[in-house]
Amino acid sequence: MTTEQTATGVDDRALGSLRRWNVALTLLHLAQAVAILVLATDFAVTVTQSLPTGPPGSATGSPEAVFDVPVGAxxxxxxxxxxxxxxxxxxxxxxxxDADLRAGINRFRWVEYSFSATLMVLLIALYTGIDGISALIGIAGANVAMILFGWLQESANPPGRSTVTMKPFWFGCVAGATPWVAIAYNVVAADQVPGFVIGIFVSLFVFFNSFALNQWLQYRQVGPWRDYAFGEKAYLVLSLVAKSALAWQIFAGSLVA
Structure with a gap:
């Protein structure tokens, strides 16, 4: 039976600390966004479409440009x-x-990740040669589903719960693996892949899985992850490091592409 309780470690002191962390991360992310815009070139990646030319089994037409994605922007x-x-x-x-954190959830995290993390995955896909709009839509949908399962994992396990369900977590892992399988296929199947693209793929694969590990540790109550506020700070650190790493790797790649 679930009772109304406050998540472990989420007290006034922790909430005050998290506010300072959020202010600091605001400045760090914004400063990098401005720097990228100032330093960016006009390099862009083209999204394409290959449409059917007849009944099922017919050859598709040659890829046609749909729009360009300016990488810096x-x-x-x-x-x-x-x-x-x-x-x-x-x-x-x-x-x-603050009220959400006391209830063991952060809806704003999942909304932001749905947009920002999906854009990150799409940029990685584009850099590995997945530029068809249909494939990109599928990758975006799978990534958003993964993140929303993360939200559901928190919703399904409020403070005071008598049991823990990990079903949303594992369903999210299945959905989240799909884009990486598609990206990995292109990396492995391509005759030649620039070293910086492989670096982006490996580093971001590790970072993305670190988010899943952080949530798993929270709900398995491992060490300091028994404290929900600790897990929240871990999300903040991972978000900053992952976004910063991808931002500058993608940006550096645009200069040599």
Whole structure:
């Protein structure tokens, strides 16, 4: 039977500390977004479409350009989205954010990740040669599903629960693996892949899985992860490091592409 309780470790002192962390992350993400915009070139990646030319089994037409994705602007956008999330949770949405944390959930995290992390995955896909709009839509959908399962994992396990369910977590892992399988296929199947692209793939694969590990540790109550506020700070650190790493790797890649 579930009772109304406060998540472990989420007290006034922890909430005050998290507010300072969110202010700091606002500034760090925003500064990087501005720097990327200032330094960015006009390098862009083209999204294409290959449409059927007849009944099923017919050859598809040659790829046609749909639109260009300016890489510098795209990188700045996911950094700016993170900055906006941290700014809002530290200011006008602070009461809701604090109440959510006391209830063992952070809805704002999952909303922001749905946009920023999906854009990050799409950029990685584009850099590995997945530029068909149909494939990109599927990758985006799978990544958003993974993140929403993360939200559901928190919703399904409020403080005071008598049992823990990990079903949303494992369903999210299945959904989240799909984009990486598609990206890995392109990396392995391609005749030649630039070293910086492999570096991006490996480093971001590790970071993305670190988010899943953080949640698993929270709900398995391992060591300091028994404290929900500790897990929240871990999410903040992972978000900053993952976004910063991808931002500058993608940006550096655009200079040599």
């Amino acid at each position: 795209a990188v700045a956008v996911f950094l700016a989205l993170a900055a906006l999330d941290h700014l809002l949770t530290a200011t006008v949405l602070r009461r809701t954010y």
